[in-house]
Amino acid sequence: MYANQLDTPAPLDQHPLEWRESPTPEPGPGQLLIEVAGCGVCRSNLHTIEGDWVDGGVPAISPIVPGHEVTGRVSALGEGVTGFAVGDPVGVQPLWWTCEKCEFCTSGREHLCHERLITGEHVDGGYGEFMLSHAAHTYHVPDNLDLVDAAPLFCPGITGYGAIAKLDLGPGKRVGVFGLGGVGHLALQFAVLTGADVIAVARSADHLDVARELGARELVDASVVDPGEELEDSLDAAVTFAPSDEVTAQALRALKWGGTLVSGVPLNVEGFHFNKEQTIKASILGPRSAMREVLRLASEGKIRTVVDRYAMSDAETALELLAAGRLRSRAVLANE
Ligand SMILES: [Zn+2]
Numbered sequence: 001m002y003a004n005q006l007d008t009p010a011p012l013d014q015h016p017l018e019w020r021e022s023p024t025p026e027p028g029p030g031q032l033l034i035e036v037a038g039c040g041v042c043r044s045n046l047h048t049i050e051g052d053w054v055d056g057g058v059p060a061i062s063p064i065v066p067g068h069e070v071t072g073r074v075s076a077l078g079e080g081v082t083g084f085a086v087g088d089p090v091g092v093q094p095l096w097w098t099c100e101k102c103e104f105c106t107s108g109r110e111h112l113c114h115e116r117l118i119t120g121e122h123v124d125g126g127y128g129e130f131m132l133s134h135a136a137h138t139y140h141v142p143d144n145l146d147l148v149d150a151a152p153l154f155c156p157g158i159t160g161y162g163a164i165a166k167l168d169l170g171p172g173k174r175v176g177v178f179g180l181g182g183v184g185h186l187a188l189q190f191a192v193l194t195g196a197d198v199i200a201v202a203r204s205a206d207h208l209d210v211a212r213e214l215g216a217r218e219l220v221d222a223s224v225v226d227p228g229e230e231l232e233d234s235l236d237a238a239v240t241f242a243p244s245d246e247v248t249a250q251a252l253r254a255l256k257w258g259g260t261l262v263s264g265v266p267l268n269v270e271g272f273h274f275n276k277e278q279t280i281k282a283s284i285l286g287p288r289s290a291m292r293e294v295l296r297l298a299s300e301g302k303i304r305t306v307v308d309r310y311a312m313s314d315a316e317t318a319l320e321l322l323a324a325g326r327l328r329s330r331a332v333l334a335n336e
Pocket residue numbers: 042043044068069094155156
């Protein structure tokens with residue numbers, strides 16, 4: 001098989017990824033071999049590849065194949081695997097394995113398991129022709145979904161779903177979605193499904209066009225106005241997926257007193273006024289039950305991904321565009 005392997009993290013302009021041949025792995029007990037159809041290109045991949053997370057032990061192995069929003073077809077079954085057959089359309093999210101024993105794993109919050117292994121960070125991921133998965137963390141992809149288009153459901157999809165699920169939304173509520181890239185465009189659709197009025201905030205005209213198509217009630221072009229000033233004290237809730245302290249500050253200003261901000265990115269908060277009684281929550285990924293709900297909603301046509309396809313061997317191009325903020329929505333690397 002061929003895969004994009006990373007030996008040593010380095011800035012993209014030093015070409016740290018190499019498209020090279022390596023042995024196709026064999027599935028161990030409880031594992032599946034997946035012939036990859038598509039793998040989304042996530043900002044987390046960029047952090048892994050460029051070495052931003054080396055101090056946190058990521059990547060955990062060398063070489064490693066990045067990529068954690070993966071779809072494909074089952075190619076081989078390891079010992080003891082049931083519920084899957086060769087040829088089944090399947091997907092894998094960033095949560096590659098969890099311990100199944102800790103307080104988080106036994107309370108439906110397995111994404112917080114401290115022993116969790118993350119796809120493409122601790123084990124090889126989907127930037128190649130094949131990858132291994134754990135059957136317990138492999139999902140059937142509904143037959144009516146295109147496998148390449150479905151790949152982003154497995155990270156932006158579950159991330160957006162998890163963020164919106166942390167809010168109490170419904171008809172008559174106003175929610176702002178700040179940042180409309182890969183995650184934002186899916187979070188926006190989950191917010192629309194609650195019946196709330198969704199206000200899309202972004203700097204890119206392309207992103208705002210997509211937001212309108214996906215059901216945003218109002219659009220705020222942050223390259224023209226200050227969204228904090230424009231929306232001041234008007235939102236019941238806000239979600240942010242733009243890794244920018246400026247955007248966090250704008251979202252907090254836009255929130256009503258008593259409102260809730262959910263952040264899906266690292267954030268620093270300055271001057272947080274307790275007298276407004278606002279709430280800040282963080283959100284990352286979600287458990288298997290949430291992932292299955294995302295797939296059901298996609299299968300019923302209630303949410304969809306907006307995807308630009310790149311050849312699997314050309315990961316670097318997609319990553320460069322992501323780094324430059326020039327992607328329309330989600331890039332997916334596809335095997336022909
Ligand atoms: Zn991701």
